[in-house]
Amino acid sequence: MKSNDNSCDCRIPFNIVSGGVTAPRGFRAAAVSAGVKNPKAERLDLALIASDSACVTEGVFTTNAVRAAPVRLSAQHLKAGSDVRAVIANSGNANACTGLQGIKDAKAMAKATAEALGIKTKQVIVGSTGIIGMTMPIERIVPKIGAVAAALSAKGSDDAARAIMTSDTKPKSFAIEVPMSSGTVKIGGIAKGAGMICPNMATMLCFITTDAKIGASELKKAVRHGVDHSFNCITIDGDTSTNDTVIVMANGQSDAPVIKRGTPDAELFRCALHKVMLALAKMIVSDGERVTKFVEIRVRHARTLADARRVAEAVAKSTLVKCSWHGSDPNWGRVIHAVGYSGARIREELVDIYFGGLQACKGGLVTKTPVAEMEKVVKQAQFTVTIDLNLGTADYTVYTSDLSEEYVDFNSSEYSAAVHAKRQKGMA
Amino acid sequence: MKSNDNSCDCRIPFNIVSGGVTAPRGFRAAAVSAGVKNPKAERLDLALIASDSACVTEGVFTTNAVRAAPVRLSAQHLKAGSDVRAVIANSGNANACTGLQGIKDAKAMAKATAEALGIKTKQVIVGSTGIIGMTMPIERIVPKIGAVAAALSAKGSDDAARAIMTSDTKPKSFAIEVPMSSGTVKIGGIAKGAGMICPNMATMLCFITTDAKIGASELKKAVRHGVDHSFNCITIDGDTSTNDTVIVMANGQSDAPVIKRGTPDAELFRCALHKVMLALAKMIVSDGERVTKFVEIRVRHARTLADARRVAEAVAKSTLVKCSWHGSDPNWGRVIHAVGYSGARIREELVDIYFGGLQACKGGLVTKTPVAEMEKVVKQAQFTVTIDLNLGTADYTVYTSDLSEEYVDFNSSEYSAAVHAKRQKGMA
Numbered sequence: 113m114k115s116n117d118n119s120c121d122c123r124i125p126f127n128i129v130s131g132g133v134t135a136p137r138g139f140r141a142a143a144v145s146a147g148v149k150n151p152k153a154e155r156l157d158l159a160l161i162a163s164d165s166a167c168v169t170e171g172v173f174t175t176n177a178v179r180a181a182p183v184r185l186s187a188q189h190l191k192a193g194s195d196v197r198a199v200i201a202n203s204g205n206a207n208a209c210t211g212l213q214g215i216k217d218a219k220a221m222a223k224a225t226a227e228a229l230g231i232k233t234k235q236v237i238v239g240s241t242g243i244i245g246m247t248m249p250i251e252r253i254v255p256k257i258g259a260v261a262a263a264l265s266a267k268g269s270d271d272a273a274r275a276i277m278t279s280d281t282k283p284k285s286f287a288i289e290v291p292m293s294s295g296t297v298k299i300g301g302i303a304k305g306a307g308m309i310c311p312n313m314a315t316m317l318c319f320i321t322t323d324a325k326i327g328a329s330e331l332k333k334a335v336r337h338g339v340d341h342s343f344n345c346i347t348i349d350g351d352t353s354t355n356d357t358v359i360v361m362a363n364g365q366s367d368a369p370v371i372k373r374g375t376p377d378a379e380l381f382r383c384a385l386h387k388v389m390l391a392l393a394k395m396i397v398s399d400g401e402r403v404t405k406f407v408e409i410r411v412r413h414a415r416t417l418a419d420a421r422r423v424a425e426a427v428a429k430s431t432l433v434k435c436s437w438h439g440s441d442p443n444w445g446r447v448i449h450a451v452g453y454s455g456a457r458i459r460e461e462l463v464d465i466y467f468g469g470l471q472a473c474k475g476g477l478v479t480k481t482p483v484a485e486m487e488k489v490v491k492q493a494q495f496t497v498t499i500d501l502n503l504g505t506a507d508y509t510v511y512t513s514d515l516s517e518e519y520v521d522f523n524s525s526e527y528s529a530a531v532h533a534k535r536q537k538g539m540a
Numbered sequence: 541m542k543s544n545d546n547s548c549d550c551r552i553p554f555n556i557v558s559g560g561v562t563a564p565r566g567f568r569a570a571a572v573s574a575g576v577k578n579p580k581a582e583r584l585d586l587a588l589i590a591s592d593s594a595c596v597t598e599g600v601f602t603t604n605a606v607r608a609a610p611v612r613l614s615a616q617h618l619k620a621g622s623d624v625r626a627v628i629a630n631s632g633n634a635n636a637c638t639g640l641q642g643i644k645d646a647k648a649m650a651k652a653t654a655e656a657l658g659i660k661t662k663q664v665i666v667g668s669t670g671i672i673g674m675t676m677p678i679e680r681i682v683p684k685i686g687a688v689a690a691a692l693s694a695k696g697s698d699d700a701a702r703a704i705m706t707s708d709t710k711p712k713s714f715a716i717e718v719p720m721s722s723g724t725v726k727i728g729g730i731a732k733g734a735g736m737i738c739p740n741m742a743t744m745l746c747f748i749t750t751d752a753k754i755g756a757s758e759l760k761k762a763v764r765h766g767v768d769h770s771f772n773c774i775t776i777d778g779d780t781s782t783n784d785t786v787i788v789m790a791n792g793q794s795d796a797p798v799i800k801r802g803t804p805d806a807e808l809f810r811c812a813l814h815k816v817m818l819a820l821a822k823m824i825v826s827d828g829e830r831v832t833k834f835v836e837i838r839v840r841h842a843r844t845l846a847d848a849r850r851v852a853e854a855v856a857k858s859t860l861v862k863c864s865w866h867g868s869d870p871n872w873g874r875v876i877h878a879v880g881y882s883g884a885r886i887r888e889e890l891v892d893i894y895f896g897g898l899q900a901c902k903g904g905l906v907t908k909t910p911v912a913e914m915e916k917v918v919k920q921a922q923f924t925v926t927i928d929l930n931l932g933t934a935d936y937t938v939y940t941s942d943l944s945e946e947y948v949d950f951n952s953s954e955y956s957a958a959v960h961a962k963r964q965k966g967m968a
Contacts, residue, residue: 175881176877176880176881177879177880177881177882177884177885177886177888178876178877178879178880178886178888178891178904179880179888208873209873209876209888209901209904209905209906210905211889211903211904211905243873244873244874244876244877245872245873245876245901245905245906246906351881352881353877353881354877354880431859431943444673445636445637445671445672445673446672448606448637448672448673449604449606449672449781449782451605451606452604452605452606452607452782453603453604453605453779453780453781454605456605457605458605458606460605460606460607460637461639473637473673475639476606476637476639477637477638477639477673478637478673478674515859
């Protein structure tokens with residue numbers, strides 16, 4: 113059976129712990145207010161995460177052809193194989209569509225961070241999120257880097273999570289402790305998302321730390337698996353932003369043995385990392401701009417995994433379907449309509465559709481399930497829509513949200529003439 | 541230069557005439573109230589278009605894998621090569637996801653029409669639009685077919701255009717007179733659309749008549765060209781409904797000579813048919829559900845036509861871009877973001893973006909154009925966004941709309957529990 117099934121097979125109970133990115137040993141974090149967006153606002157907007165020792169590090173960056181300066185620089189630093197020690201990240205300005213000046217500014221952030229920590233510039237990853245097309249107020253950011261480095265602490269994760277928020281309504285943080293064959297490792301992460309995650313993603317930033325001892329190739333495999341089964345199930349169809357970044361840093365400071373390929377520990381670590389990513393990915397969907405419903409779309413028994421994915425994404429992207437959920441309407445007609453244009457091979461007379469456990473459509477036709485019962489499902493803040501194609505063995509699951517009037521209102525008025533004037537001033 | 545450029549090259553001034561589908565010789569139309577959706581409502585909902593003589597007919601149907609019964613039946617009638625004489629069409633019920641009963645009902649409509657007109661069942665095309673998943677109230681429709689046939693008149697086009705409306709706010713009709721090498725031909729059409737045309741299309745129906753003398757293969761070429769450069773530029777990316785149908789009937793009753801392949805007359809006819817289709821397609825976008833802006837997206841100088849199309853469709857489908865237009869915000873950042881994830885090959889540092897004639901972005905960076913000037917453009921009910929990739933020679937244009945809070949509200953509340961109960965009752 114082919115599947116992107118996101119429920120872990122492993123039965124080992126992970127302990128959820130506090131501390132976010134500072135839960136694993138040897139990591140500290142902090143945040144300060146640098147006035148990136150507004151010099152007068154006292155809002156945390158510059159975050160630093162640092163490890164006491166060099167980290168094996170893996171990164172996944174946006175597939176958008178327009179790549180922000182910090183993404184270009186960070187990808188270069190990772191490629192250079194330098195042992196990463198720190199992540200410096202800001203909200204309020206994405207440093208995207210900013211040309212050569214943008215690259216200079218991202219480098220300046222890395223350099224100032226390296227100087228403050230006594231490490232090399234190449235050991236610093238840079239992340240930015242916010243408005244596109246405006247040069248960075250680098251003159252306000254660089255002078256604050258000494259302060260954020262001085263503030264680093266084992267209790268700084270929540271501040272860092274807050275500092276990378278844009279239109280997020282709450283910080284996103286998750287950490288677990290994983291019992292290994294001997295000893296334990298911890299994995300912790302912070303993330304920011306918001307924007308309507310699909311079909312048009314706002315920047316997603318996710319920084320994950322672990323004290324596991326793991327080699328680069330094993331870490332890479334675990335990160336790839338985790339991202340494919342978490343963030344890639346919410347970032348539909350390549351609609352990535354200019355700045356999307358997932359960074360995983362492993363400093364090896366735990367007392368557990370080295371995680372070797374093909375061992376139960378390797379499997380366990382992969383599951384645990386996936387669990388952290390999936391938890392953060394779900395928080396991102398739930399906190400999408402003006403989202404009122406969290407919806408899991410399960411496609412079952414497609415001919416191929418690609419077909420299963422096509423159906424799941426077509427339904428998740430349909431504005432008409434999303435609107436019906438917002439109105440608590442179990443409208444299977446709109447769902448099958450999207451299934452039909454998804455491009456997947458289907459046979460209309462075999463399609464079953466369920467809201468929660470209730471069958472709305474059987475073999476392409478309406479069922480006798482009482483509407484009032486199905487409405488109860490769709491009225492919930494969280495529910496599942498299952499589409500069974502009854503054709504093959506491939507399954508695919510995505511996570512998405514409804515579409516509200518408030519979303520449209522919010523996104524019609526977010527950027528003002530003042531923002532444009534600022535962009536121009538910044539470029540002058 | 542590769543292009544889907546929709547502006548006609550031909551300079552011949554066509555005369556716009558009144559009469560819609562009855563403008564060409566030998567066509568009559570009518571509509572009656574059959575109470576399809578609501579037996580008590582006195583609303584025109586059953587339309588008939590008939591030709592006095594057999595027509596060379598070409599049809600283009602939905603690519604949705606879920607095909608409504610009338611689409612299946614009509615495609616079969618066209619394939620059988622029967623000389624079409626009439627179109628019977630209803631609003632209020634799409635006769636989609638209705639199984640075998642749906643096919644029987646569509647056949648019953650064709651048969652009753654044939655009997656009323658003294659023609660064969662296969663000479664009748666059936667079109668339906670409305671709610672999915674509910675069996676047709678065929679017991680109310682068939683008894684009215686005699687009345688609509690009796691009402692056929694050369695002045696009936698407007699009634700027919702009204703009868704096929706669903707959430708359309710106004711009937712859509714367009715007709716022209718075309719001077720040929722000798723004599724003139726007329727081409728007239730009616731259409732219905734609404735729904736938000738992209739990314740999720742409501743059913744689009746379009747019926748076009750002409751008195752031109754033209755063979756099947758020449759008509760097919762003209763229809764294919766016309767649809768590709770009109771309706772396919774508003775129905776983005778295969779998001780077709782279960783019922784979409786374009787029918788073109790040519791009865792040969794004009795005094796102009798037969799249109800032969802490769803002649804100036806053939807070229808002229810193709811241009812004229814395209815003009816009618818484009819006019820109707822633009823009316824459909826402008827009348828989309830709660831649309832307040834009509835936007836033409838012109839992509840220029842892509843590497844390939846496929847790349848140009850990818851960029852145009854990504855921008856047209858972006859809910860964030862559509863929201864910014866609704867808010868009269870010339871937000872080029874959101875536009876370049878969509879350009880970036882479109883999948884087309886681009887070079888960020890070469891991308892230029894214009895609102896109307898004003899350049900907002902040059903080489904991927906903000907320009908000095910005053911924001912107030914660009915806002916004036918985006919405040920208009922109709923404007924153009926040009927994206928110049930400066931890479932190749934391929935151009936592509938699509939037509940789209942903004943996205944309003946009212947759209948979401950409308951589509952959250954359109955279908956009620958009562959509708960579902962009706963669906964179930966109909967299937968009982």
